[in-house]
Amino acid sequence: MRKPVRIAPSVLAADFAKLGEEVAAITAAGADYIHLDIMDGHFVPNISFGPAVTKSIRDYSDKPFDCHLMISPFDPFVEEFVDAGADIITLHQESGPHAHRSLQLVKSHGLKAGISLNPATPASTLEHVMDEVDLILVMSVNPGFGGQKFIASQLDKIRTLRSMIDASGRDIDLQVDGGINAETAPLVIEAGADLLVAGSAAFKGGPSQYAENINLLLGRA
Ligand SMILES: O=C(CO)[C@H](O)[C@H](O)COP(=O)(O)O
Numbered sequence: 001m002r003k004p005v006r007i008a009p010s011v012l013a014a015d016f017a018k019l020g021e022e023v024a025a026i027t028a029a030g031a032d033y034i035h036l037d038i039m040d041g042h043f044v045p046n047i048s049f050g051p052a053v054t055k056s057i058r059d060y061s062d063k064p065f066d067c068h069l070m071i072s073p074f075d076p077f078v079e080e081f082v083d084a085g086a087d088i089i090t091l092h093q094e095s096g097p098h099a100h101r102s103l104q105l106v107k108s109h110g111l112k113a114g115i116s117l118n119p120a121t122p123a124s125t126l127e128h129v130m131d132e133v134d135l136i137l138v139m140s141v142n143p144g145f146g147g148q149k150f151i152a153s154q155l156d157k158i159r160t161l162r163s164m165i166d167a168s169g170r171d172i173d174l175q176v177d178g179g180i181n182a183e184t185a186p187l188v189i190e191a192g193a194d195l196l197v198a199g200s201a202a203f204k205g206g207p208s209q210y211a212e213n214i215n216l217l218l219g220r221a
């Protein structure tokens, strides 16, 4: 049976000058996970923040911290994110040659392990890691920046991954990230996603709008 659709607001679109309050406000508004975009200026052409900032906001929410690591190398930084309070750590399939080892490394710390695919990377590259993953993240923009336009070709990939997950019989979240708004959310849900990441659409309008934004994205408005 399909899980209810949940939302992981990306704090990349929050006001960084008051990040703790923003995390508390989006939690109160109904966030299921808090999505943290970690960018290194090497794997992606932008720098965001790292484990120190992650740790500093940990106590502002009781929801799982869903850390999307757009970094290469990946393995040397896993422990710092574990110590910072991460609950889920997602690597990029393209960030190195040893995705299977990286997934096992995350799981060895007792955390959930995720793997993400850039728009150009096919679903089939995950065929041999299905036993290791707890979350699959389909990037529906090229990673590195918030506020980009949804890439519609990713809908087929989401459908393929939904079939792969159902065939595996395992409890794997199917997350979609990038350009998710009131128009694109129903498309990715129909294709099989059960966990939406939204930055711009979740944080627009300030804290008084967050609950309405989330309800709209989840089709409850
Ligand atoms: O991983 C990301 C970018 O690399 C972000 O999570 C994503 O882009 C969210 O922003 P928006 O909803 O504004 O597209």
Ligand SMILES: [Fe+2]
Residues within 6 Å of the ligand: 010, 035, 036, 037, 068, 177, 197
């Ligand atoms: Fe992300």
